[in-house]
Amino acid sequence: MLETINVSKSFKGKKAVQDVSLYLDNGESVGLIGPNGAGKSTTISMISTLIKPTSGEIKLNGANTINKPEKIRKILGVVPQELALYQELSAYENLKFFGSIYKMKGNDLEKRIQRALEIVGLADRQKDLVKTFSGGMKRRVNIAAALLHRPQILILDEPTVGIDPQSRNHILETVRALNEKDGTTILYTSHYMEEVEQLCDRLYIMDYGEVIAAGTKAELLSILQAEDTVKAELSKMDEAFIQQVKTIDGVRKAEASHLQLKIIAKKGSNLISELVHLADQHQLQIINFHTETPSLEDVFLHLTGRTLRD
Amino acid sequence: MRSFIKKDLLIFWRDRKELMTVLLLPIVLVVVLNFAFSGLLGNDEESGMDLQLAVVNQDDETEAMADLQEKLTREASLGESEAAALVEQASHADPVQMLFDFLDSEDVTEIVTVHQLEEDETIEKAQAGEMDGILVIPNGFAADSLYAAFTGESPATSLVFKMENETMNTSALFQIINGFMEQMNFQFALQAAGSEPDAEVMLPEGGFEEVEAVESHSFSLTQYFTVAMGALFSLFIAATVATKTGEEIRQQVFNRILLTNSHSVLFLIGKVVSTFFLAWFQMMFVFMFSQAVLDAFPDRSITFWLGTIGIVTLLSLSIAGLGAVFTAISLRVTNIDAANGIFFLVIILFGVIGGNFVPVYVMPDWLQQIGEWTPNGRALVMLTEWIQFEELSSIIMPSMLLIGFFLLCIVIGLILFPKRGKAS
Ligand SMILES: Nc1ncnc2c1ncn2[C@@H]1O[C@H](COP(=O)(O)OP(=O)(O)OP(=O)(O)O)[C@@H](O)[C@H]1O
Numbered sequence A: 001m002l003e004t005i006n007v008s009k010s011f012k013g014k015k016a017v018q019d020v021s022l023y024l025d026n027g028e029s030v031g032l033i034g035p036n037g038a039g040k041s042t043t044i045s046m047i048s049t050l051i052k053p054t055s056g057e058i059k060l061n062g063a064n065t066i067n068k069p070e071k072i073r074k075i076l077g078v079v080p081q082e083l084a085l086y087q088e089l090s091a092y093e094n095l096k097f098f099g100s101i102y103k104m105k106g107n108d109l110e111k112r113i114q115r116a117l118e119i120v121g122l123a124d125r126q127k128d129l130v131k132t133f134s135g136g137m138k139r140r141v142n143i144a145a146a147l148l149h150r151p152q153i154l155i156l157d158e159p160t161v162g163i164d165p166q167s168r169n170h171i172l173e174t175v176r177a178l179n180e181k182d183g184t185t186i187l188y189t190s191h192y193m194e195e196v197e198q199l200c201d202r203l204y205i206m207d208y209g210e211v212i213a214a215g216t217k218a219e220l221l222s223i224l225q226a227e228d229t230v231k232a233e234l235s236k237m238d239e240a241f242i243q244q245v246k247t248i249d250g251v252r253k254a255e256a257s258h259l260q261l262k263i264i265a266k267k268g269s270n271l272i273s274e275l276v277h278l279a280d281q282h283q284l285q286i287i288n289f290h291t292e293t294p295s296l297e298d299v300f301l302h303l304t305g306r307t308l309r310d
Numbered sequence B: 001m002r003s004f005i006k007k008d009l010l011i012f013w014r015d016r017k018e019l020m021t022v023l024l025l026p027i028v029l030v031v032v033l034n035f036a037f038s039g040l041l042g043n044d045e046e047s048g049m050d051l052q053l054a055v056v057n058q059d060d061e062t063e064a065m066a067d068l069q070e071k072l073t074r075e076a077s078l079g080e081s082e083a084a085a086l087v088e089q090a091s092h093a094d095p096v097q098m099l100f101d102f103l104d105s106e107d108v109t110e111i112v113t114v115h116q117l118e119e120d121e122t123i124e125k126a127q128a129g130e131m132d133g134i135l136v137i138p139n140g141f142a143a144d145s146l147y148a149a150f151t152g153e154s155p156a157t158s159l160v161f162k163m164e165n166e167t168m169n170t171s172a173l174f175q176i177i178n179g180f181m182e183q184m185n186f187q188f189a190l191q192a193a194g195s196e197p198d199a200e201v202m203l204p205e206g207g208f209e210e211v212e213a214v215e216s217h218s219f220s221l222t223q224y225f226t227v228a229m230g231a232l233f234s235l236f237i238a239a240t241v242a243t244k245t246g247e248e249i250r251q252q253v254f255n256r257i258l259l260t261n262s263h264s265v266l267f268l269i270g271k272v273v274s275t276f277f278l279a280w281f282q283m284m285f286v287f288m289f290s291q292a293v294l295d296a297f298p299d300r301s302i303t304f305w306l307g308t309i310g311i312v313t314l315l316s317l318s319i320a321g322l323g324a325v326f327t328a329i330s331l332r333v334t335n336i337d338a339a340n341g342i343f344f345l346v347i348i349l350f351g352v353i354g355g356n357f358v359p360v361y362v363m364p365d366w367l368q369q370i371g372e373w374t375p376n377g378r379a380l381v382m383l384t385e386w387i388q389f390e391e392l393s394s395i396i397m398p399s400m401l402l403i404g405f406f407l408l409c410i411v412i413g414l415i416l417f418p419k420r421g422k423a424s
């Protein structure tokens, strides 16, 4: 329903986002992940019509949104990375203001405000000024403000940054419920891989302004699934045994230090039975043995040579 | 639209500290300045002025005593010796001399520069606007005044005070000369009473004629401070509101507003209306406080107050327009802090050339003329004139200009107002 086609954005000649193409299907939950400065917020700002792309197209159901932002704004809920709230007003007053400029009125507005506050679990604190809230509570009001007009697409830009685990779980649960129960399409930005893993059906990995990988979790993991890492603990050290292991078909690397043996081998090679057979021949036991499964963090590491967070 | 206005006013209301500062600072300054200056200058309200007075002396002093003697013997039928005694006494009290002594005195020279000129020369200079007033001493003035003092009759001739235009300066001059006349008449009365215990001495009335007389009230220092501080601080509200816009951008709420598809003009209207109300209340507070505590405008009519409220309303309107321009600029620039700094500078500049910091007459003419185009300068002139003369006709044109200023600002604000997010 929503797609960007090769969108790029330069700020004073410096490229912030380059040729980003992504799409959101109705009811999907999609993650956008990348380290600081990857261009996530810039991409989101372009999708939500707050910044005009330097080049490229953004389409909602096939219609270009760049010069006609009204349509997409109507169905879009945006939770910006920075709090977009009046600190001097109460949670209720904030919602009332934003709701009324969405042209909601009276009873309907009142119901929606209460519903939004319930969703984020702040109904009992609604009369308090936003500036008296904790960081997590502010972020929840920030989300509530994007829910008032019941958007079909909800874009969240790092909604859990810098808050306590409890608020974080609450937010994640809220987003999941919106997606699963209400059918809201979600675009969720984060640099916490585990959040995106939990929430999203599909994800895009961005780095230096570009999408460097995209797909379902399984698809992304398969990038690393050409190889397995096996670790074995041996009963005694035997150099001849190590040399033999290196000759096993599919083994790329075998390293031993003390009694630990680390083997990197091509996926699907007949490693384990060969290993047991060789150990028998050299009269040593394999005390402990395990295969490590790569995580999405490993995928990121593999793709960029860096970890997501420093 | 109501939501925007309500939001803006609510935000000001919440920041009670700022609201109090905005409302109380001008009042505090009026009080402080008022006491500081009245103490310093001994209530000399016109101090610091430089008034140009042309004096045309048509009286021949050498003949004055002879004239007086002749008048006393012929018209008052006094005996020769009696008349001579009076003339002798009068020769110590030549009114023309007294007038010049008075004009030469330190108190007066501080604020009045006297030019002794011939009549035609004077008219030229007055028309060129170089003179604030002309004082004509008619032929026979000394003799007539003295004669009147001795007989208690009204004098046949009197001083003539002329002016090209009625301004604050001319009325100040008028007050000074009037003061002299009263003082002189009083002295005459004392002298006459002392020398002639039996004679019926009357204080000569008039002796001083005001040409183109308009009923006017004096303009006090307290009034000046009230008007100047009120207008100055209301200007700052335009900048304060723009600062709030800056905060809305920084806090990203402006983006959120954009996303609601609400018409951008509504945002601007919210700013304009809240600026208007704040400026209006602030100025009204200053006036009310000055009146209640300092008795700045004693015994003034309802009409006076209605006019004052009208002028305050018009000034608030133009300040609201200025707020619209500042708001639109805030939404355009990349560096909001720099913009805010510039807004305050612009306002200080407006304040200076508009005469809110120092009275305009200490500034060069060309600057005064520019100053009249600032809304605060214009309103200041309107208020000073209104306070003195209460003439509706004198404020109609400037009112139009203030409304024009407001409309112009709104148009500029709308043109500058961005359609998209800031970073586009
Ligand atoms: N308004 C702007 N003017 C100039 N440069 C900008 C602007 N906004 C973003 N950038 C630059 O564009 C790049 C991408 O920034 P962006 O905010 O999109 O990153 P991000 O992925 O959201 O990072 P983070 O995880 O820290 O939020 C950065 O190098 C940033 O400095």
Ligand SMILES: [Mg+2]
Residues within 6 Å of the ligand: A040, A041, A042, A081, A157, A158
């Ligand atoms: Mg970001």
